[in-house]
Amino acid sequence: MDAELRGELVIIKDQKAAALHEKSHYGKFNQDELQLSPMEALYLQEKGKIEILDREKNGTPLSSDVMWEIVQNKGLLYKYIVFRDLRNRGYIVKTGFKYGSEFRLYERGKSPGDGHSDFVVKVVNEEQNISISNFSSYVRVAHGVKKKLLLAVVDDEQDITYYNVEWTRP
């Protein structure tokens, strides 16, 4: 499927884009065009699902190097690594911004429309310190909306360790 880089987003006008959106919940529809975030676009490009054409260069295909660069230059490296891993595991991955986290996840078969996500995902890298106060706030928000918090730690080798964190009464 052909897509096109336009400013911050990657756009697909192909009618088949509807399936990408309805079945796999990529992007946002706006006036018959599907708008993908850079992470979504890079992921679909890496999977060979879309080809991204560069308008400014007469529509020649963008190499995935260039998409990587765009994602990295936005400081989304660790976030993308986790996004990719979770998509690979079959989750629908949407922004967790409203929950103060990076992602919210929908399990296989569920969808953002008809159900609740079960997880919010906080992404950190191994060099970071977490203040207990932030930690507490991530869990509180997740718990308040009845989701579980996944802490995803990306290490120096780009491996991810996941921790399930729940508020509890022992």
Next chain:
Amino acid sequence: MDAELRGELVIIKDQKAAALHEKSHYGKFNQDELQLSPMEALYLQEKGKIEILDREKNGTPLSSDVMWEIVQNKGLLYKYIVFRDLRNRGYIVKTGFKYGSEFRLYERGKSPGDGHSDFVVKVVNEEQNISISNFSSYVRVAHGVKKKLLLAVVDDEQDITYYNVEWTRP
């Protein structure tokens, strides 16, 4: 029951001390005397189970203020607050040192002798930063011995929030 502050410990010589040890797993027996840690002693004193006598003052009772001071001077304030709360909830609370944590817990009815503890408890306070690397280490030790990690956060009002933390594959 009468107890006595002696050096690092509080000692009970009363024969009834055996029940405290055998049923509730307080202290360590040594030569017919029960040796309580300062936290155990303060807890039992606060509960009205023991009276701690001050030898140097002709055996007059020590106020719990003095025991609090001893516990705080050892830097055990947050640890004690969590200890007390967990004891109040019915757990047998023993040191978690060998697991790199503050406590290990035995559920109501189980005992350090005949079973395994289910939880190790790491105590932090809300002002702390926790390095992701230490966090990883706490979870790994707990996971390695098939226990759950409880992170107990003590806030400025001495309220405790508990988090259950588990290594997971989403």
Next chain:
Amino acid sequence: MDAELRGELVIIKDQKAAALHEKSHYGKFNQDELQLSPMEALYLQEKGKIEILDREKNGTPLSSDVMWEIVQNKGLLYKYIVFRDLRNRGYIVKTGFKYGSEFRLYERGKSPGDGHSDFVVKVVNEEQNISISNFSSYVRVAHGVKKKLLLAVVDDEQDITYYNVEWTRP
């Protein structure tokens, strides 16, 4: 070899980068580009192995001052000093995150692929206090995976003292 600072990482697209990765186990390959961590990049820059170009300034070389700043701003000063020293001694140095430590080491001739690392390395600086409880946790993790724990203490003059710490029965 030319490299490029991009977001969190330093990227090498040169085909010769493959040798750096395969023989010396630097970085992670992604789509024909080698992604180096800031510490790896600074090390290779200090060794004169790579030149890091600054895109935003028409590809003029970044001075190592700038890379130092990046590493320090991430709070990696002590960690880098130990990284450099261990690389200088011939070790392959990879993250020790999953072991709750800073590094794991592979001896000369061995590699992350075909063997086990023998050491995990915990980095501290001379100003720190280390709680006995954390100390216990570091040793326990290392012991549990049959590795030796190296405690690397960086002093004010950036000299490093290494201690081998093992759980023992005397």
Next chain:
Amino acid sequence: MDAELRGELVIIKDQKAAALHEKSHYGKFNQDELQLSPMEALYLQEKGKIEILDREKNGTPLSSDVMWEIVQNKGLLYKYIVFRDLRNRGYIVKTGFKYGSEFRLYERGKSPGDGHSDFVVKVVNEEQNISISNFSSYVRVAHGVKKKLLLAVVDDEQDITYYNVEWTRP
């Protein structure tokens, strides 16, 4: 064998005391009497090797409770716990004062006279923090006299965890 509490020390005048000293290296000889430290005396009393008589009470035997009390009141509880454990394991245990530590150890069969001790032992309890600077100084002193440093950590249940710490070059 009869002994007698006298001020800080426990004294044995029995001629058989020579064997205790020569074979097992307890105490110090002074003018035909063997002077035991309170820890040595308590240990030998617990083992049933000596009976300690109380001069002030017409030579009636002191209960081991009283010796425990003396040891505890001197703040030697943790030190005694380690002393006892090491003696039980067959080591000759002498003061490590000159090495800035609690004990120096001689292995079975060796003696303080004709050989070197192999270990110095630093005793801490689980509540303590160790400053890296003290840690470094313990190891340095031990290394300077070609001994190994044993760190003996006494936990709240009076169990001991031993760590072997050596200065090393990786």
